[in-house]
Amino acid sequence: VDDFGARFRDAYRTLWCVAAAVLGTRVDADDVVQDAAAVALERLGDFDPGTDFVAWMAQIVRYSALNRARLRQRRRTTTMDFNAASTIPARGAQTSTGDSPVTVAGQIRPGQDSFDDRLLGALHELEETARSCLLLRSVLDLSFKQIAVILDIPEGTAMSHVHRARRRLRERLIECGYHAPEESGRAGMRDAGGARVSGGTA
Amino acid sequence: VTHQPHEDVDRLIDAYVDGELTAAERRALEERARGDAGLRDRLGAQREVDARLRALFAPPARRDVPMAAGGAAGSERLRAALVGSAGAGEGGRGAGWGRRGALRLAVAACVLLALGVGWWWAMRVPRTRPDAVYARYVEAGFKPEAVCTTPKEFEAYTAQHLMQPVLPTAASGSGVEYVGWSYEGGEHFFKERTYVVVLLARSGGRPVLVFMGERRGDRGAKEGRIGTMNVFRRELGGAVLYEVTESGSPDVSRTLAVGTPPHP
Numbered sequence: 192v193d194d195f196g197a198r199f200r201d202a203y204r205t206l207w208c209v210a211a212a213v214l215g216t217r218v219d220a221d222d223v224v225q226d227a228a229a230v231a232l233e234r235l236g237d238f239d240p241g242t243d244f245v246a247w248m249a250q251i252v253r254y255s256a257l258n259r260a261r262l263r264q265r266r267r268t269t270t271m272d273f274n275a276a277s278t279i280p281a282r283g284a285q286t287s288t289g290d291s292p293v294t295v296a297g298q299i300r301p302g303q304d305s306f307d308d309r310l311l312g313a314l315h316e317l318e319e320t321a322r323s324c325l326l327l328r329s330v331l332d333l334s335f336k337q338i339a340v341i342l343d344i345p346e347g348t349a350m351s352h353v354h355r356a357r358r359r360l361r362e363r364l365i366e367c368g369y370h371a372p373e374e375s376g377r378a379g380m381r382d383a384g385g386a387r388v389s390g391g392t393a
Numbered sequence: 394v395t396h397q398p399h400e401d402v403d404r405l406i407d408a409y410v411d412g413e414l415t416a417a418e419r420r421a422l423e424e425r426a427r428g429d430a431g432l433r434d435r436l437g438a439q440r441e442v443d444a445r446l447r448a449l450f451a452p453p454a455r456r457d458v459p460m461a462a463g464g465a466a467g468s469e470r471l472r473a474a475l476v477g478s479a480g481a482g483e484g485g486r487g488a489g490w491g492r493r494g495a496l497r498l499a500v501a502a503c504v505l506l507a508l509g510v511g512w513w514w515a516m517r518v519p520r521t522r523p524d525a526v527y528a529r530y531v532e533a534g535f536k537p538e539a540v541c542t543t544p545k546e547f548e549a550y551t552a553q554h555l556m557q558p559v560l561p562t563a564a565s566g567s568g569v570e571y572v573g574w575s576y577e578g579g580e581h582f583f584k585e586r587t588y589v590v591v592l593l594a595r596s597g598g599r600p601v602l603v604f605m606g607e608r609r610g611d612r613g614a615k616e617g618r619i620g621t622m623n624v625f626r627r628e629l630g631g632a633v634l635y636e637v638t639e640s641g642s643p644d645v646s647r648t649l650a651v652g653t654p655p656h657p
Contacts, residue, residue, distance in 0.1 A: 361442055
């Protein structure tokens with residue numbers, strides 16, 4: 192018990208991410224981790240000190256999150272269809288609000304909400320383990336080896352999940368009309384080699 | 394076998410967003426994307442996806458561990474464990490004071506440690522400190538990695554990297570000259586995994602760096618003198634600009650304005 196607090200704090204962000212991945216949303220992730228911590232304390236005797244604490248906790252978080260998701264499903268009176276969210280405007284397309292998801296005042300455009308809806312919808316289509324692998328990699332920047340230990344899966348499987356999940360998400364977004372601007376950042380730049388442009392533009 | 398080339402490109406895109414490519418490999422892929430609309434879309438979509446996932450699923454800090462009001466079973470034990478006191482197993486006033494004492498001791502130790510680390514930090518000039526970064530740029534010849542040839546390119550470039558188009562407004566003869574772009578050395582001003590670009594410029598012939606990053610990654614660094622350099626901060630729409638200059642005024646960043654999103 193003495194050691195639990197410190198270990199729990201160290202693992203908190205990872206556990207939160209696992210909870211959010213299983214739930215598919217950040218809503219309730221805090222509560223799930225809290226519930227899991229209480230369960231873990233009750234079952235501390237089951238923990239084998241020779242094994243990975245985060246992996247053990249992650250398993251409890253996963254079960255807690257699945258229970259929470261089932262409860263939420265039961266309580267829901269109408270089904271939420273993420274795919275019914277309005278199609279994201281193509282980045283290159285002319286829209287009433289402009290092309291960038293951010294307004295010139297720095298505020299998120301309405302289209303950004305749609306983009307996020309579409310992204311979350313595509314994320315929900317992924318299998319729960321794939322979602323966990325993807326979030327642990329993309330959000331926490333964990334190595335595939337770390338992900339494999341935490342989720343108790345082979346390293347190659349973690350790698351494969353991340354790779355396929357990323358491809359799936361970007362394909363879905365492209366199917367929905369996403370286009371990168373033609374002058375796409377560095378791709379739109381030419382190598383300078385120290386050259387300076389007359390007229391004062393970098 | 395037939396989709397092997399696609400598979401390779403997908404791996405490359407993964408490595409690109411994970412920051413596992415060398416600068417040369419990155420440039421090669423970006424150059425390739427320039428002439429390949431499909432690849433450009435995939436690369437752009439992946440960057441967008443990763444950026445939004447990080448924004449939508451950013452976990453709270455470790456210290457923000459929530460304690461359920463009313464408490465689930467074991468919540469008291471959890472609370473005790475999180476306080477971390479060795480003698481916290483039993484409840485009661487005595488144990489409570491023990492916990493508070495240990496907590497005070499821990500806080501005092503943290504303060505002392507922070508002071509020590511702060512002193513050590515102040516005594517050294519880290520490579521990420523703006524004056525050190527500036528010196529490296531100047532020593533390396535102040536050469537950019539990329540340039541824009543028109544204000545429109547400049548706007549498109551900043552819109553892509555910062556999600557915020559920025560318009561250069563310096564007139565010729567104003568003494569301000571935009572040299573080009575680079576990408577290194579913004580750690581002092583912006584958090585990791587934030588898209589940061591560095592505008593290399595000259596004001597009155599003297600080199601000036603303007604670090605530009607997304608507002609969400611801003612560390613909120615203070616303005617003022619750092620070593621031999623002056624730092625000026627400016628918010629521009631969704632971007633934050635830090636100008637590192639020998640001058641006593643932000644000559645370059647004041648010539649930058651909020652631009653309009655690029656249209657096809």
